[in-house]
Amino acid sequence: xxxxxxxxxxxxxxxxxxxxxxxxGAENKPPNILLIIADNLGHDDIGSFGNADAKTPNLxxxxxxxxxxxxxxxxxxxxxxxxxxxxxxxxxxxxxSQGWSGFSDFISPAQNSGIHPSEHTIASLLHTKQxxxxxxxxxxxxxxxxxxxxxLENSYQSFYGIPLTHTDACSANPQSYTNDGYLFVLWxxxxxxxxxxLIVFLTTFRFFGLVSGKxxxxxxxxxxxxxxxxxxxxxxxxxxxxxxxxxRNDQIIEQPYKEENMTLRFTQEAIEVVRKxxxxxDHPLFLTVSYIAxxxxxxxxxxxxxxxxxxxxxxxxxxxxxxGQILDSMKKYKLDENLLVVFTSANGHITHxxxxxxxxxxxxxxxxxxxxxxxGGMGTELEGGLRVPTIxxxxxxxxxxxxxxxxxxxxxxxxxxxxxxxPNRLKAIKRSRKIDGKSLLPLFEDPSISEHHNHIFxxxxxxxxxxxxxxxxxxxxxxxxxxxxxxxEHNNPPLIYNITADPREExxxxxxxxxxxxxxxxxxxxxxxxxxxxxxxxxxxxxPWPWYFPCANFPYCSKTIDGDEEFSDLNLEQL
Numbered sequence: 001x002x003x004x005x006x007x008x009x010x011x012x013x014x015x016x017x018x019x020x021x022x023x024x025g026a027e028n029k030p031p032n033i034l035l036i037i038a039d040n041l042g043h044d045d046i047g048s049f050g051n052a053d054a055k056t057p058n059l060x061x062x063x064x065x066x067x068x069x070x071x072x073x074x075x076x077x078x079x080x081x082x083x084x085x086x087x088x089x090x091x092x093x094x095x096x097s098q099g100w101s102g103f104s105d106f107i108s109p110a111q112n113s114g115i116h117p118s119e120h121t122i123a124s125l126l127h128t129k130q131x132x133x134x135x136x137x138x139x140x141x142x143x144x145x146x147x148x149x150x151x152l153e154n155s156y157q158s159f160y161g162i163p164l165t166h167t168d169a170c171s172a173n174p175q176s177y178t179n180d181g182y183l184f185v186l187w188x189x190x191x192x193x194x195x196x197x198l199i200v201f202l203t204t205f206r207f208f209g210l211v212s213g214k215x216x217x218x219x220x221x222x223x224x225x226x227x228x229x230x231x232x233x234x235x236x237x238x239x240x241x242x243x244x245x246x247x248r249n250d251q252i253i254e255q256p257y258k259e260e261n262m263t264l265r266f267t268q269e270a271i272e273v274v275r276k277x278x279x280x281x282d283h284p285l286f287l288t289v290s291y292i293a294x295x296x297x298x299x300x301x302x303x304x305x306x307x308x309x310x311x312x313x314x315x316x317x318x319x320x321x322x323x324g325q326i327l328d329s330m331k332k333y334k335l336d337e338n339l340l341v342v343f344t345s346a347n348g349h350i351t352h353x354x355x356x357x358x359x360x361x362x363x364x365x366x367x368x369x370x371x372x373x374x375x376g377g378m379g380t381e382l383e384g385g386l387r388v389p390t391i392x393x394x395x396x397x398x399x400x401x402x403x404x405x406x407x408x409x410x411x412x413x414x415x416x417x418x419x420x421x422x423p424n425r426l427k428a429i430k431r432s433r434k435i436d437g438k439s440l441l442p443l444f445e446d447p448s449i450s451e452h453h454n455h456i457f458x459x460x461x462x463x464x465x466x467x468x469x470x471x472x473x474x475x476x477x478x479x480x481x482x483x484x485x486x487x488x489e490h491n492n493p494p495l496i497y498n499i500t501a502d503p504r505e506e507x508x509x510x511x512x513x514x515x516x517x518x519x520x521x522x523x524x525x526x527x528x529x530x531x532x533x534x535x536x537x538x539x540x541x542x543x544p545w546p547w548y549f550p551c552a553n554f555p556y557c558s559k560t561i562d563g564d565e566e567f568s569d570l571n572l573e574q575l
Contacts, residue, residue, distance in 0.1 A: 030284045030421050031340045039295040042349030043387045044373050045316055054308055054316035058324030066393030067402045073409045074347055074388045076379055077104035078140050078165055081346040086121040088414030088437035092459050092532050099538025108544035109243055110236045114142015114149025120429055124155040125418050126286045134273045137161040137266045137290030145548050147250045160248050160269045170244035171297040180234040236549045242557040252552040255559045259299045264567050267322040271329040271569040278333035293319045296350045298364050303575045310366025325570055345388040351377030375504040381458050381467040402447045407469050409456055411437030457528055465525055472500045
């Protein structure tokens with residue numbers, strides 16, 4: 001009898017230990033991991049999040065089979081968001097937030113800066129666990145001389161994609177005239193009166209003999225030099241079509257790239273990675289697919305053009321179909337048996353575009369002009385700019401068809417994946433590096449948990465906290481201009497919104513009802529900002545130099561892909 005009790009005790013002891021460690025125990029058999037990042041997909045732009053226009057059956061199915069996060073917060077800009085996803089750290093800590101230049105993203109492949117290869121990322125930590133890491137799509141975390149900041153230098157074994165971002169300069173159908181020539185003319189126009197007045201004064205002085213001919217020559221030389229430098233500067237930024245580069249590993253294969261089939265290209269490449277990896281049984285796969293859809297400027301392949309009521313919805317539908325193709329390939333090549341799928345968006349949808357910024361046309365956006373639940377878009381700290389649709393699926397580990405409504409952040413993706421695969425390493429990193437994200441594993445095991453982050457600090461891509469989400473409240477330190485800028489008039493006292501009752505942030509609560517909260521907020525901001533080094537240089541301020549500009553065949557900087565594109569791995573005949 002005593003022996004039986006002993007056996008039962010041991011059994012339940014082992015069961016208890018396993019259940020406590022739960023999903024962490026999966027490190028014995030590391031899962032294949034698929035991280036999919038959409039570009040500027042709004043929170044309610046897919047069916048399971050409230051969109052009835054664009055058809056998204058694959059993402060809807062993923063949502064039904066996994067866990068849906070309805071209050072997942074991203075970052076205001078492209079570079080900051082991608083850095084936060086891959087590292088779990090606030091961009092301000094990594095010198096990847098807006099500095100003196102006013103730029104919130106990398107604006108040139110000729111900048112000698114980027115996410116530093118010494119930074120701990122998902123890929124670098126999975127690499128130590130014998131993962132094969134592949135990156136496909138939009139990087140936007142720096143280029144550097146000879147590609148020194150590209151994925152290959154950040155623990156990815158293969159790279160196929162674009163180093164920067166998709167702009168009107170890359171588009172066959174630009175939604176604005178934001179190219180290098182236009183911006184130079186605009187700069188001339190902005191300074192035209194000053195130049196004209198200066199020239200008139202100097203000419204007059206010269207006419208009356210008040211200025212020597214030598215000084216006039218010097219002035220003209222300086223003026224021509226300034227104009228030349230400014231023109232050259234615009235030519236080496238993302239406003240130049242030559243910055244629209246498609247790469248395979250460290251080689252340029254197309255410059256500028258043709259946008260029409262970029263979504264199909266990324267998917268074809270992803271399926272090829274899956275197919276090749278299916279023969280490597282001893283190495284799990286970490287595949288990152290970072291699409292440039294459904295951003296603005298809007299584009300689709302011919303197979304999806306005109307399928308819905310707007311170009312934006314066409315692009316969303318194409319994105320969904322392509323994600324379905326990748327998931328099908330995982331099943332076809334038997335990599336889905338232990339597969340963790342994370343889908344999210346880098347930013348919220350775009351409401352304004354071009355320079356100077358203007359609202360995106362109703363013809364392009366369609367349903368978004370009428371049905372968006374939230375106000376604001378990418379580049380703002382309004383809910384429409386920060387809140388992104390996120391779905392995570394892990395069959396057998398995450399309960400199906402569950403919804404998490406408490407606040408989370410895309411910075412949580414890093415500690416979640418690392419804790420699954422290498423929990424001891426995560427603990428070691430936390431002892432020397434502040435990780436702002438928190439593992440989502442407790443929510444996987446108990447979706448009814450009422451709080452994950454008590455509060456989240458949101459930076460307006462500067463080193464000043466712009467907004468704080470605190471439980472069901474949102475505290476706005478600045479009044480941003482919708483669609484134009486993140487920071488604006490400083491609010492003292494801050495504006496407080498009940499996000500549950502007022503998701504569009506239109507009715508601030510009376511400040512006197514939250515006196516105690518105001519004290520807590522002030523204290524928390526002070527303590528938090530003490531952990532941020534405000535005096536450090538921002539990598540985004542790095543000056544681009546012409547000799548760093550990547551060029552496929554100098555001096556033309558132009559290269560095309562020969563032959564017709566084939567998408568043999570895609571089931572295009574279904575369309």
